[in-house]
Amino acid sequence: MRSPRICFWLLLTIVPMVVAQNLNYQQDPTWRAPAEASEKTNPLADRPELAAGGKKLFTRSCVECHGKSGEGLKKAADLQLSVVQGQSDGALFWKITNGNPDRGMPSFSRLPELQRWQIVLHLRTLKPTESSP
Amino acid sequence: MDIFPLSCIPPAVRLLRALLFFFLLAAATVRAQEAPYFVTYDHHLEEPGNLEIETSSTLGIPRSGQRLFFAPYSEIEYGVAGRWTAELYFEGQSTSGDSAVFTGWRLENRFRPLKREHWINPVLYLEYEGVNEATRIQKEIVGHSELSNARNAELADMHAHELETKLILSSNLHDWNLAGNFIVEKNLSAAEGFEFGYSLGVSRPLAKIATGGECRWCRENFIAGVEMYGGLGSTVDLSLHETAHYIAPVIRWQISDTSSIHFSPAIGLTHVSNPVLLRFGYSYEIQAFGRKVARMFGGGP
Numbered sequence: 001m002r003s004p005r006i007c008f009w010l011l012l013t014i015v016p017m018v019v020a021q022n023l024n025y026q027q028d029p030t031w032r033a034p035a036e037a038s039e040k041t042n043p044l045a046d047r048p049e050l051a052a053g054g055k056k057l058f059t060r061s062c063v064e065c066h067g068k069s070g071e072g073l074k075k076a077a078d079l080q081l082s083v084v085q086g087q088s089d090g091a092l093f094w095k096i097t098n099g100n101p102d103r104g105m106p107s108f109s110r111l112p113e114l115q116r117w118q119i120v121l122h123l124r125t126l127k128p129t130e131s132s133p
Numbered sequence: 134m135d136i137f138p139l140s141c142i143p144p145a146v147r148l149l150r151a152l153l154f155f156f157l158l159a160a161a162t163v164r165a166q167e168a169p170y171f172v173t174y175d176h177h178l179e180e181p182g183n184l185e186i187e188t189s190s191t192l193g194i195p196r197s198g199q200r201l202f203f204a205p206y207s208e209i210e211y212g213v214a215g216r217w218t219a220e221l222y223f224e225g226q227s228t229s230g231d232s233a234v235f236t237g238w239r240l241e242n243r244f245r246p247l248k249r250e251h252w253i254n255p256v257l258y259l260e261y262e263g264v265n266e267a268t269r270i271q272k273e274i275v276g277h278s279e280l281s282n283a284r285n286a287e288l289a290d291m292h293a294h295e296l297e298t299k300l301i302l303s304s305n306l307h308d309w310n311l312a313g314n315f316i317v318e319k320n321l322s323a324a325e326g327f328e329f330g331y332s333l334g335v336s337r338p339l340a341k342i343a344t345g346g347e348c349r350w351c352r353e354n355f356i357a358g359v360e361m362y363g364g365l366g367s368t369v370d371l372s373l374h375e376t377a378h379y380i381a382p383v384i385r386w387q388i389s390d391t392s393s394i395h396f397s398p399a400i401g402l403t404h405v406s407n408p409v410l411l412r413f414g415y416s417y418e419i420q421a422f423g424r425k426v427a428r429m430f431g432g433g434p
Contacts, residue, residue: 052345060390064420075424098249101215106180109250110167112308112341115353 028103033087033094040090044117054122057115061108070126075104078129085128092120168310169385169395171412172273172362173334175312176254176303178245179212182423186210189414191270193407199280201229204236204269211422216245226269226285234289237264239272243301250305258299258314266291271410273297275318276328276367278377278405294321309337310358326369332362336383354387363402377406392417 044050059068066072070079077084084092096116099107108116168175171189179185190205206224213219220241227233241260267288275297281288296319303312316330336358343353363378365371381399388394392415399410419425 049345050342053343056345056347057343099215101181101245101248104181104215106212106215107177107250109305110175110177110310112338114341115343118343 028100031095031100031103033091037094038088038091040088040093042089042093042117042120044114044121045089048121050118051121051125053115054118054120055125057111057119058122061111062119065104070123079123080126080129082128085124085126089117089120089124092123093117096120167356167385167393167416168312168334169336169356169358169383169397170312170332170334170360171381171383171395171397171399171414172271172314173312173332173360174243174256174258174299174301174303174314175310175334176245176256176301178216178218178243178256179210180420181212181215182421183212184209184419184422185416186419187414187416189270189412192411192413193269193271194409194411196280196408199282199407200231202269203227204271206270206272216248218243222272224264224268224270226267228269228285232285234265234267234285236268236270236289237262237292239264241297252304254303256301256303258297258301260297260299262293262295262297264293264295265289266293273299273316273318273330273332274362274364274377274379275316275330276325276364277370277375278364279375280405280407292322295319296321308341309335311335326367328367329365329371330363331365332360334358334360334383349388355384357382357384359383360397363406375405376403378402379406379410381410381412391420 058066058070062070065076066079067076072078072080079085087095093116095105096119097107097109099105101107108119111119168177185208187208187210188205189208190203193202193204195201204224204226206222208220208222210218210220220239220243222239222241224236224238225233226236239260239262241258244257244259246255246257265288266283267285298317300315301312302314303310312334314332316332318328318330320328336356338353339355339357340352344351348354359380359382361378361380364373364376366373366376379399379401381397383395383397385393385395394416395412395414397412399412401407401409
């Protein structure tokens with residue numbers, strides 16, 4: 001009697017999880033940093049050597065979805081595109097901080113502020129390419 | 134219920150065996166800068182699609198006349214969606230001079246109602262617990278407490294179905310995390326009313342800037358803090374008498390990109406608290422687990 005009951009509860013748990021998983025991510029045109037956030041400048045802008053630390057953080061936290069060179073996998077943005085590189089440091093920082101949870105991009109506000117700015121430094125080292133039409 | 138006698142093994146050997154068991158399990162759970170707390174939750178959820186496996190334990194140092202206990206538990210945490218994390222727990226307990234018992238399972242869900250980061254970030258928590266009275270993991274402290282000397286065999290036969298809810302409030306302020314949880318628990322198997330509890334935590338990474346090279350011992354890999362938790366009585370007796378409270382320094386060490394350990398010695402503050410609870414935890418994270426599983430079945434990129 002116990003096994004069917006356990007199976008029922010497991011199914012009841014697992015099925016909604018699978019259904020809720022976002023498997024078809026597409027870029028969200030409404031995901032824009034507020035003007036005030038976009039205007040912020042990177043406090044580490046004059047310390048480019050800290051981009052190495054940013055690369056390490058990027059490798060730990062971002063590569064799984066964005067790829068080693070930021071080329072982007074199917075569900076995550078290609079960070080080399082000019083549509084991304086054209087955004088201000090403040091806008092990128094805001095996006096790393098807040099994420100876009102409904103589209104699969106987690107918030108990284110748990111990282112210290114300066115480490116998030118280090119990630120922005122690293123993003124600027126990615127080779128920009130033209131956006132596809 | 135699987136019960137095997139431990140009384141024929143000396144206590145020191147039993148403790149050593151329990152610790153060895155823990156570290157062996159540890160060779161099998163948190164990643165980039167997760168909070169070091171054991172009891173308090175902050176507003177950060179598991180990244181969508183990631184699976185985290187954690188094994189933790191609570192070692193209870195007894196008062197005189199009480200017995201030492203060791204309560205290991207394993208948790209499997211999955212980022213179901215960007216604002217929904219689910220966790221499944223299995224727990225056990227071994228008491229010095231008594232037996233080792235499986236004490237039950239828990240299924241918890243955390244939902245984040247707000248999409249963006251705010252000054253205070255609320256998270257709603259709902260948990261079902263299918264446990265017995267031998268449970269000692271002390272993942273939360275609610276209601277009133279008593280230090281019982283009853284045998285595990287008796288306690289394991291007393292089943293409890295419990296629903297627990299928490300209001301989690303958490304802020305990140307200048308690299309500090311401040312978190313507070315208000316807990317309401319209802320035992321559906323007994324007329325105990327609603328029991329209340331709290332936990333508060335504050336923590337901070339030891340370094341603000343990441344170094345360029347890989348390093349295991351550098352300060353950026355450590356987060357330290359302190360948490361305090363305890364019971365707030367129940368609707369039957371809404372008072373603080375006979376409630377347990379603890380204050381606990383906490384530290385987490387990120388040992389690799391995917392694994393970390395954390396430790397906390399909790400000091401009991403009242404006469405119904407254990408004098409000391411030593412908590413250890415090891416966690417390992419599998420990134421993009423959902424996508425890897427989807428690939429196995431021919432889906433996903």
